[in-house]
Amino acid sequence: MRKLVVLMQSSADGFVGADIPVPWQLWNYVEHWPWDAALRQEFNDTLAAVDTILLSRLMVDDYVAHWTSIAELYPAMPDFAFARHIVEVEKVVLTDTSFVPRSERTRTVRGSLPETMKALKQEPGRNIINFGGVRLVSELLAEGLVDELQLYANPAALGGGESIFRDGARQLTLLGSQSYDCGIVVNRYAPGALL
16 A cells, blocks of 8 residues: 655644744755755655655646756756656645646546545555645545655744644654754654544
8 A cells, every 4th residue: 555655844843834934944946055965965865755645726737837947947957857847746626616727637636534544545556645635634644544654854943834634743753763964853753643
């Protein structure tokens, strides 16, 4: 059975979005991308292990259009192999509305979140990855559907903001942690029960 991996940027104090517009993420994806080579490789390796991207209806078209343009700008750069992979793999959009995505290799899935995710995980293939948004990840966590949570903790403390743990305090089992020269620490967790 496939796993659902959620990968999110977070602040050092655990927020995934700021209440005020401040530049807190080391996340640029252009020629001045500030991640070090080891973290870029880790990110590419993570993306290479999946063949499906789970997206919310609100982010799918802009998300795919953005990464398509990045893949076209940097076709031969190994650091940007992940952008080509995003374009090439299947994208699945969870929706309860009659929504038709504009992007290629994208399908919509309707139904209850637990039933939909159970069916997706039982399909043949490699793992499924999700990059947000906050509401979707919160719902996936609340339903116990996330198999691995990867938090890319940036070297910034926000003091408040959006959290993916909207349903309450939750036990997390550490699967691994790696710090990188650029200041990001990647923490991998298996989400557990509410505390």
